[in-house]
Amino acid sequence: MFLAHISDTHIDGGDRATDRARRVMDYLHGLTRPVDAILVTGDIADHGRVDEYEIVAGLLDSPYPVLHLPGNHDRREGYRKVLGGPDGELNVVHHVAGHALVLLDSLIEGRDEGELTPQTLTWLAATLDGLRGTPTLIAFHHPPVRMHQAVVDQWLLQKPEDLAEVLAGYPDVIAILTGHTHTAAASTFAGLPLLIAPGVTSTLRLDWEPGEGLVDLEAPPGVAFHVVEDRRVMTHWRVV
Ligand SMILES: [Fe+2]
Ligand SMILES: [Fe+2]
16 A cells, blocks of 8 residues: 655645645655555644635545545534535544555544544444454544654643553554654554654744744645555655
């Protein structure tokens, strides 16, 4: 499976965010090998407004399947109205090139941190029961582990141990993909690779980097490519 993973487009109606997202999509459409899917891990719109999602719908128009999930800047009502999705939490499963991609909704509307509700975790367990034998990737917005950056460390997935407990029963899950922190990064969680997409709209300024402000608006947008073969993920990060 060949997956392009982008995140945090923060479309707000302004030219800057739109131009960056367009630049990334043009780059993906110019690759010499087709991707099996493009995954967008949240903060797709900056304020969760319908007019923002209408711009998003145009930007994410692609010959490839575009799979998406909400972040803390998204709002379910506008998201669902334009991009679609189930009632309640926006949890969905997609089948891509012999793999399952389980996309979870970690949004708490009005909050920067995230959670997987008991309903979402119950849905996840039932979904993974039905996927036994299928190599599966799980994606959601908020990283479940400390990033070692003082501000974003306040905004992580809450109660990550509840997710780890569910995952312990499902050996077919091979990796976790997130966004939210606008930094190309890798770690582990629950014994699995945790692969974090860079931001399209901006790049996190680490505590030990010079400069003012939480993010660097000049740094180029980025993409993660995940190539999955024999249950092993190889990730390449690129700036665009
Ligand atoms: Fe974001
Ligand atoms: Fe976020």
